[in-house]
Amino acid sequence: MDKVRFAIIGLGMMGRQQCRRTAAHPKAELVEVVDSVEEKARDVAGEFGCRASSDPIDVCARDDVDAVMIVVPHYAHPEITIAACENQKHVFCEKPIAVTPSQADVMVDAVKSSGVVFGVDYQMRASEPVQKLRTLVLSGGMGKLHRVDMRYTSLRPEHYYKMGEWRGTWAGEGGGVTLNQGTHPIDVFQWIFGQPLELQAFAQTYMHDISTEDTAGAMLRFQGGSTGYIHVSTCEYPDSFRFDIYCDRGRIVLEDTNLRVGRFDIAISEKLDDKDNWRPSSLEWEETEVARIGWGNHDGMLDDFIEAVIQNRPPLSTAEDALHSLEITNAIILSSSKRKPVSFPIDRNEYDELLAELVRKEREAKKD
Secondary structure, three states: OEEEEEEEEEOOOOHHHHHHHHHHHHOEEEEEOOOOOOOHHHHHHHHHOOOEEEOOHHHHOOOOOEEEEEOHHHHHHHHHHHHHOOOOOOOEEOOOOOOOOOHHHHHHHHHHHHOOOOOOOHHHHHHHHHHHHHHHHHHOOOOEEEEEEEEEEEEOOHHHHHOOOOOOOOOOOOOOOOOOOOHHHHHHHHHHHHHOOOEEEEEEEOOOOOOOOOEEEEEEOOOOOOOOEEEEEOOOOOOOEEEEEEOEEEEEEEEEEEEEEEEEOOHHHHHHHOOOOOOOOOOEHHHEEOOOOOOHHHHHHHHHHHHHHHHOOOOOOHHHHHHHHHHHHHHHHHHHOOOOEEEOOOOOOHHHHHHHHHHHHHHHHOOO
């Protein structure tokens, strides 16, 4: 295979962007677009010179389709993924992989059983700053991780949540800032530092007229005693994405276009028993200019997925990766709702019951 033939399912704002990327890619061919609104599908098909249809399950059985790209609301991801896997179609899925870990478990099992390539468009993984940060941390040169703080803010106006009835609702989206905007930096957090042992969180609807949370914070504990903090919000400005990483041999700061690395001459752990001179030297800082993080690199993720299909290798973001990131976002909601620490892996039944209750209360409130 030297070209991957795509069907794109879902033609909202993101779906149309993916149509343009796919049609322009030298190793991809856009053969079909799918949307529940048939007129929309026909219009987009006319623009790109491909077929149009309205049934996402039928397209998974097409002989001239190698891969489906899922760009529909989160709740629909599992059904389409299962149909694709049953028909040996590769899958490139919009984030998050699903709404709940139990849904994602089914998707992961389907992918494993079928052997197809499944990638998730966590585009921050393809950004230069994130890749440099990950390489620096995993190299081990900074010593043991003591603490990592991550802050991500991305202001959303009220009309953003009115663009679709599903936005900002438990029934339509399954979560707020943690599951939508915050899922990107949370994925980066998990990709670099791994899954925590437990977390305690607080989330609230602080500023917007929505059912789900627009601000959340979580404290995390990792194997070996390292700790972390996550803060995500759609209520603050200017937008920011910042990591502060405290290690035994120094500190790393990533913010905007600046990556700063400060190193001690001697590790903290080597100075603790020195009663006369127990502080490490002052940090010697190195600064590196990197590309602006922004929303990352969608083109890079599509490139990687196409090459993964052609080479029959895992993509940059796998189904298992996406499940681990989803668990952190769900644990934040579960911990905040139950006012208790949550251990990993999270209890699937408990979370399913919580989400069903949140949906029920949301519907009752709308009736009033």
